[in-house]
Amino acid sequence: MTAPHQPWDLLVVGGGTAGIVAAKTAARLGARVALVERDRIGGDCLWTGCVPSKALLAAAGRAAEARRAATLGVHVSGVESDFAEVMRHVRSAIAAIEPQDTPEALTAAGVHVIQGDAVFTGPTSVDVDGHRTSFHQALIATGGQPAIPPVRGLAEAEPLTSDSVWDLDTLPRRLAVMGGGSIGCELGQAFARLGSHVTLVEMAPRLLPREDPDAAALVHAALVHDGVDVLVGHQAVTAHGQPGSAGTLVVDDGAGERKVSYDALLVAVGRRPGSGGLGLDAAGVDVDPKGYVTVDAQLRTSSARIWAAGDVTPHPQFTHVAGVHGSLAASNAVLGVRRRVDASAVPRVTFTDPEVAAVGTPTWAHDGGPDPRTLTREHVDVDRAQAEGRTDGFSRLALGARGRILGGTVVGPRAGESLAEVTLAVRKRLTATDLAGTTHPYPTYGDGVWNAAISAVQDRLAAPTTRWLLTGLVALRRAWSKR
Numbered sequence: 001m002t003a004p005h006q007p008w009d010l011l012v013v014g015g016g017t018a019g020i021v022a023a024k025t026a027a028r029l030g031a032r033v034a035l036v037e038r039d040r041i042g043g044d045c046l047w048t049g050c051v052p053s054k055a056l057l058a059a060a061g062r063a064a065e066a067r068r069a070a071t072l073g074v075h076v077s078g079v080e081s082d083f084a085e086v087m088r089h090v091r092s093a094i095a096a097i098e099p100q101d102t103p104e105a106l107t108a109a110g111v112h113v114i115q116g117d118a119v120f121t122g123p124t125s126v127d128v129d130g131h132r133t134s135f136h137q138a139l140i141a142t143g144g145q146p147a148i149p150p151v152r153g154l155a156e157a158e159p160l161t162s163d164s165v166w167d168l169d170t171l172p173r174r175l176a177v178m179g180g181g182s183i184g185c186e187l188g189q190a191f192a193r194l195g196s197h198v199t200l201v202e203m204a205p206r207l208l209p210r211e212d213p214d215a216a217a218l219v220h221a222a223l224v225h226d227g228v229d230v231l232v233g234h235q236a237v238t239a240h241g242q243p244g245s246a247g248t249l250v251v252d253d254g255a256g257e258r259k260v261s262y263d264a265l266l267v268a269v270g271r272r273p274g275s276g277g278l279g280l281d282a283a284g285v286d287v288d289p290k291g292y293v294t295v296d297a298q299l300r301t302s303s304a305r306i307w308a309a310g311d312v313t314p315h316p317q318f319t320h321v322a323g324v325h326g327s328l329a330a331s332n333a334v335l336g337v338r339r340r341v342d343a344s345a346v347p348r349v350t351f352t353d354p355e356v357a358a359v360g361t362p363t364w365a366h367d368g369g370p371d372p373r374t375l376t377r378e379h380v381d382v383d384r385a386q387a388e389g390r391t392d393g394f395s396r397l398a399l400g401a402r403g404r405i406l407g408g409t410v411v412g413p414r415a416g417e418s419l420a421e422v423t424l425a426v427r428k429r430l431t432a433t434d435l436a437g438t439t440h441p442y443p444t445y446g447d448g449v450w451n452a453a454i455s456a457v458q459d460r461l462a463a464p465t466t467r468w469l470l471t472g473l474v475a476l477r478r479a480w481s482k483r
């Protein structure tokens with residue numbers, strides 16, 4: 001291995017989104033940068049996460065659209081999906097995006113790529129497959145892996161995870177999914193729409209436990225409409241099955257056990273951090289009890305020259321967070337500046353149909369707290385939704401003092417796009433009046449958020465003092481007009 005510039009200004013461990021963005025940022029700033037990746041550059045998002053899941057959802061969505069077209073008077077007969085072709089589409093989406101993330105692309109951006117497994121040997125050095133490399137600053141961006149919960153027989157059954165589900169070449173007739181979070185709901189809906197009989201098992205009392213309950217209820221209804229057997233409040237107790245073959249999952253809702261037979265079992269109950277085997281003790285890097293690398297607001301670890309970003313830290317596990325944090329940590333590391341993480345407006349989208357998009361302060365009472373002040377525009381009152389026959393959604397804003405927009409939840413087609421302005425509003429501390437005074441194009445789903453904001457202004461106009469003032473002004477004007 002050649003190591004022309006040791007010690008590196010920045011050595012990045014992990015070539016997923018956090019590592020790639022960090023390495024490119026540091027190189028752009030003029031630093032001498034190396035990135036170590038043990039597998040494929042691109043990480044979870046490109047190979048097994050966002051890209052394949054959204055490509056699969058797109059195919060499944062087309063099938064659902066074709067079936068739903070009859071409600072608008074368009075009759076499409078014989079809708080069939082060919083799983084092998086669908087998976088070809090998934091792979092072609094990956095192939096189209098991959099060139100941005102190849103070793104050659106990184107080299108062209110000024111990053112030295114080292115293929116291998118990195119292990120820290122001290123606070124300023126790593127070993128990559130036995131070769132010592134030293135650094136002034138390093139960034140840990142090693143992501144995570146799917147978690148397998150300690151359910152009897154589960155590990156032995158070798159279930160599918162979000163890592164391996166993409167290797168399927170035939171559609172499972174019966175798919176059991178453990179976990180009703182983002183992955184479980186997205187993939188459960190996609191497989192159901194493509195023709196699997198899906199049973200979704202979630203131990204919490206509702207799907208998407210981190211989202212507004214009204215949003216979760218709409219997703220639940222949509223999944224049931226797609227033919228998914230949704231079992232909320234069910235804990236998996238035992239799995240009976242051999243690797244790669246049919247089996248049974250025994251689930252319990254507290255009142256009794258029930259057997260779910262499957263041809264394939266997908267486990268989607270969260271991820272664990274990829275901090276094991278990295279030699280973090282030797283580097284003086286602390287992890288929390290769950291194994292996440294602890295970082296301060298500048299993304300510095302407990303070791304002065306080592307930083308961390310992405311899924312290996314306790315921050316929300318999203319590609320956009322990994323990228324923004326990778327860039328921030330890299331500039332702090334190589335410039336010595338003190339940029340801090342801004343957690344006030346981190347948007348998230350679950351790409352089910354309808355989509356669930358949310359940002360900022362929750363739009364529902366949570367953690368035992370009081371109901372927040374919210375304003376909701378149901379999509380039955382949004383003209384675009386009516387025109388498209390897609391009224392299963394809403395736009396909801398959480399407001400603080402003087403109408404400041406603190407958060408929002410949008411549910412509906414392309415809700416993630418509608419959320420962009422709410423994210424900006426939260427980050428820039430805008431008020432409902434700011435949003436209400438901004439002309440929105442008609443007819444769009446954005447009308448939902450706009451009209452929620454307008455109703456906040458209308459509520460203010462209806463307050464007794466304002467009402468009294470306005471009535472007085474109108475009366476004066478009337479008197480003046482009569483002169």
Ligand SMILES: Cc1cc2nc3c(=O)[nH]c(=O)nc-3n(C[C@H](O)[C@H](O)[C@H](O)COP(=O)(O)OP(=O)(O)OC[C@H]3O[C@@H](n4cnc5c(N)ncnc54)[C@H](O)[C@@H]3O)c2cc1C
Binds near residue numbers: 143
């Ligand atoms: C099914 C699924 C769908 C998702 N959909 C979305 C979505 O729609 N939107 C969204 O925002 N997020 C989504 N996510 C989450 C998103 O994929 C992750 O948050 C993001 O990819 C994390 O990036 P990262 O750089 O932190 O880690 P990773 O992408 O996991 O990269 C870590 C890299 O480090 C390498 N590595 C680990 N240890 C070592 C070592 N010792 N030496 C060298 N290299 C090492 C690994 O091989 C890997 O390439 C999804 C995730 C899944 C699983």
Ligand SMILES: NC(=O)c1ccc[n+]([C@@H]2O[C@H](COP(=O)([O-])OP(=O)(O)OC[C@H]3O[C@@H](n4cnc5c(N)ncnc54)[C@H](O)[C@@H]3O)[C@@H](O)[C@H]2O)c1
Binds near residue numbers: 181182184235269317
């Ligand atoms: N659209 C997106 O942005 C997107 C999509 C997919 C994944 N992701 C990221 O990937 C991460 C992992 O996704 P995930 O869906 O695996 O995790 P998650 O944390 O979103 O959901 C896991 C779900 O599994 C349930 N669960 C836990 N143990 C269980 C058990 N033993 N039996 C039944 N249910 C159980 C939990 O109550 C929870 O609802 C997410 O945190 C998210 O950040 C993002």
